[in-house]
Every structure is written in structure tokens, then in C-alpha cells.
Amino acid sequence: MHNGISLHTLVNSEPSALGANIQNELTQQLRLDKDKKHRSFAWKILRMVKEVFQAIKYQWDTALTIPPFFKNAGRGNERIWGEEITTSQPMVINWSGLGYKEKLDLIPTLAATDNSILLTQPLGVSNKTQPPFREAQLVARAHGKCSRHKGWLREGKDELATHSMTTEVWISTRRKIPETTRTAIQDVLEADNTKDTPSFGLEDLEEIHRAGTEAGLLGIYNFRGAVYATDGSNDKGVMGAGFYRLDEHRGGCCQLGRGEECNSSNRAELGAACLALEDAKRKQDRKPVIRLSDSACFLSSSKKWIGEGKFPSMKANPDADIMRDIVQLLRERIEQGLLTVFIKIKAHRGTL
Numbered sequence: 001m002h003n004g005i006s007l008h009t010l011v012n013s014e015p016s017a018l019g020a021n022i023q024n025e026l027t028q029q030l031r032l033d034k035d036k037k038h039r040s041f042a043w044k045i046l047r048m049v050k051e052v053f054q055a056i057k058y059q060w061d062t063a064l065t066i067p068p069f070f071k072n073a074g075r076g077n078e079r080i081w082g083e084e085i086t087t088s089q090p091m092v093i094n095w096s097g098l099g100y101k102e103k104l105d106l107i108p109t110l111a112a113t114d115n116s117i118l119l120t121q122p123l124g125v126s127n128k129t130q131p132p133f134r135e136a137q138l139v140a141r142a143h144g145k146c147s148r149h150k151g152w153l154r155e156g157k158d159e160l161a162t163h164s165m166t167t168e169v170w171i172s173t174r175r176k177i178p179e180t181t182r183t184a185i186q187d188v189l190e191a192d193n194t195k196d197t198p199s200f201g202l203e204d205l206e207e208i209h210r211a212g213t214e215a216g217l218l219g220i221y222n223f224r225g226a227v228y229a230t231d232g233s234n235d236k237g238v239m240g241a242g243f244y245r246l247d248e249h250r251g252g253c254c255q256l257g258r259g260e261e262c263n264s265s266n267r268a269e270l271g272a273a274c275l276a277l278e279d280a281k282r283k284q285d286r287k288p289v290i291r292l293s294d295s296a297c298f299l300s301s302s303k304k305w306i307g308e309g310k311f312p313s314m315k316a317n318p319d320a321d322i323m324r325d326i327v328q329l330l331r332e333r334i335e336q337g338l339l340t341v342f343i344k345i346k347a348h349r350g351t352l
Contacts, residue, residue: 021063028075029062029153038097039147041119041167042160043067044197048188049092049117049169052181057082057091060098064153068209069201076102081205088113095120095132095170107133114174121165132170139169139182142189148196158196214345215292221246225288225339228276232268232295241271243279252279269295270322273302277329277340288339299344302326 032038046067049055057072063080066073072082072089088109095118098106110116110133122141124130129138145160146167152158167189171177210216220227227246232239242253256271273291280289293299301323314320333340 025063025080029064032062032097033151035097037121039094039121039163039165039167040065040152041094042146042148042196044191044193045119045146045167045188046070046092047197047201048185049119052177052184053090053092053115053117053171055090055092055115055117057089059091059093061094065148068205069203071203071205076105088115090115090117092117092119103132110172111135114172116172118170120168120170122168127166129168135173136170137173137175139171139177140186140189141166141168142186143167144190145192145194146189160193160196218343220290220292220343223288223290225290226280226283226285227290227292228280229292230269230272230276231293232265232270232272234265234268239268239271241268241275243272243276245276245279264318266295266297266301267319267322269293269298270301270319270326273298273342274322274326274329277326277333281329281332286336286338288341289333290341290343292343292345294345296344299342302342 040061046058047069050069056070057074058066058070059073060075061073062075063073066080070082070092072085072091073080074082093106093116095103110118117139118132118136120132122129123132129141131138143162143166145162147161147163147165149157149159149161150163169185169189210221215221225247228243229246230241230243232241239256240253241256242251244251252275254271254275256268273293276291277289280287301319314324317323330340
């Protein structure tokens with residue numbers, strides 16, 4: 001694992017070959033990162049085209065960046081993971097990741113089949129549309145945030161970018177698709193999400209992938225209790241707070257008042273923690289709770305209320321109204337013998 005990005009299960013995974021496989025994938029990825037035309041497309045887009053076209057294979061990129069919801073993955077004739085299948089499979093191809101010769105070698109196969117989906121930037125001059133091969137038809141085209149930032153895997157961040165480029169989706173002219181499918185793909189290309197969607201599917205590789213994330217290595221996905229991920233935001237004095245409960249796949253949010261009196265990121269984080277603890281209280285399922293947060297400020301401000309020693313005062317605390325509720329909720333859980341654990345995780349990793 002590297003900064004929250006897990007290495008997928010690779011083929012030839014005996015100990016002697018695993019290191020060589022990982023080194024090969026890293027070398028390939030560093031080469032792609034230097035290619036100005038190459039893009040790591042957003043997982044939200046790849047999942048959409050996978051589902052609507054029932055694709056089971058992904059072509060090009062590396063094991064470091066290919067989403068784990070594809071059953072098979074490869075680069076040309078090289079198998080990265082999955083089954084050795086000789087018959088043609090519905091597959092998604094990152095056309096921008098291929099070199100000139102690789103494209104020429106692949107075009108005859110694409111022209112003779114109808115089960116490939118190509119993602120690329122415009123191939124024509126001055127951003128104009130140009131078919132990647134003669135038998136291709138354009139499905140959707142947009143200038144939205146469709147890619148991850150260059151080198152995103154080194155930091156594990158999930159922010160999206162346009163890279164000042166338009167994104168296009170192509171399929172074979174032999175294939176007919178309903179207008180609703182075109183519209184769905186167009187909508188996801190145009191969506192202005194600032195972050196990518198994490199992988200929470202039930203495919204075997206997705207479970208392996210999650211096990212290699214920061215939360216996975218902590219055993220959180222196997223925790224026999226309630227796991228809450230919380231976050232707060234402060235945008236020009238407008239504060240919001242929210243939580244996501246992993247074991248029930250649901251969440252909640254609210255806007256915090258009193259912005260005119262005091263607004264800060266820490267207040268928003270406290271509000272999110274309070275929301276999660278109130279939700280756990282309403283459930284009355286007596287489960288132990290893990291709360292995940294990327295806020296170090298929240299943990300430091302909460303720590304002084306734990307254990308014995310100095311007696312902190314709420315008098316000078318600008319967020320005393322929320323902190324009192326949090327302390328009371330924690331006291332009630334302690335009196336009931338219920339475990340509550342706060343864990344600091346890295347921000348913007350798509351962990352939950």
C-alpha cells in the first residue's frame with residue numbers, strides 16, 4: 001500500500017515474482033505520468049461505462065490506478081490481473097494511455113468487434129472531434145471534471161480535474177444504445193464533482209482493495225460495531241456538518257447556525273461528531289462505535305475532557321454549546337459500558 005492506495009492482486013504472485021510485478025507496474029506508471037496526453041479517468045465515469053456496457057475488462061493504465069471493480073485488467077497482451085480468456089470481452093480502454101504503435105495494433109480488433117468502449121480526449125486539431133478509428137461512433141463529449149490529478153497515486157488524493165481538456169466516449173458503429181444511456185453518460189461527464197467516488201462495491205477485488213487502505217489496515221471494515229466517518233466544512237462563514245455510517249450505508253448532514261457569532265472549521269468538525277453520536281444514541285443498538293475524522297483539531301480539543309487530571313472549563317470555549325453535548329453523549333455511553341473510539345485518518349483519500 002502507498003499512502004492509502006492499495007496494490008491489487010497481480011498475476012504470478014509467488015514471492016519471487018511479486019516484487020518484480022510491483023516494480024514493473026511502478027515503472028509503467030511513472031512513464032505514463034510523464035506523458036502529457038495520458039489521463040487517469042475518474043472512477044465515477046469508469047464505473048458508469050462498466051455498468052451500462054457490462055464491461056468486465058479494463059485495458060491500459062497500471063495496477064496502481066485501475067479500479068478494482070473490473071474483473072480483468074491488462075495492457076495489450078499483458079495480463080495484469082484476472083482470468084486468462086481468449087474470447088473477446090466487453091472492455092473499457094483508456095485510449096489516451098496508448099502509444100501510436102499500440103493504437104495501430106489494436107485498431108483491427110476494434111474494427112472487427114462491437115464490445116469496446118474508448119475514453120479519450122479529442123483527437124482532432126484544436127480540440128475537434130475525430131473518430132479514433134473509422135468504425136467508431138461518439139457516445140458523449142463534455143468538458144467536466146473527468147480525470148484525477150496527475151500523480152494522484154503518490155499522495156492518494158481523490159480530487160478531480162479537467163486538465164483543460166474535453167473527454168469523449170466512443171463505441172463501435174455496430175452497437176446500438178438507447179438515448180437514455182447516452183444521456184446518463186453525458187450527465188456523468190458534465191458533473192462538476194470536486195472529488196471522485198470511492199469504491200464500495202461487493203466485487204472480490206474491491207474487498208481486497210479496501211483491505212489495503214488506511215482504514216482497511218486498521219481492521220475497520222471488519223469491526224463488529226458502528227463505523228462513522230464525519231466531516232465538517234466552513235465555506236465563507238457557512239458551516240456544514242455530516243456523517244456516513246459504513247455498516248448501514250447511510251448518512252446525515254445539517255447546516256450549523258451561529259455563524260455570525262463564531263465560525264470555524266473546528267466548529268463544523270465538532271458539529272459532525274455530535275451528529276454521529278446523536279445518531280448512535282437514537283439507534284439504541286448498544287454497539288461499540290468507531291468515529292473516523294481527518295480533523296486533528298477535533299481530537300486535540302476533545303482529549304482534554306478524557307480521563308483524570310486537569311479540569312477544563314467551557315467558559316472560554318467558543319464552541320462550548322456543541323462540546324457540552326458531545327461530552328454528555330460520551331458520558332452516557334461510558335455509563336452504559338459502550339466503547340467509543342476516535343481515529344484520525346488522512347484527508348481526501350476516498351477511504352470511506
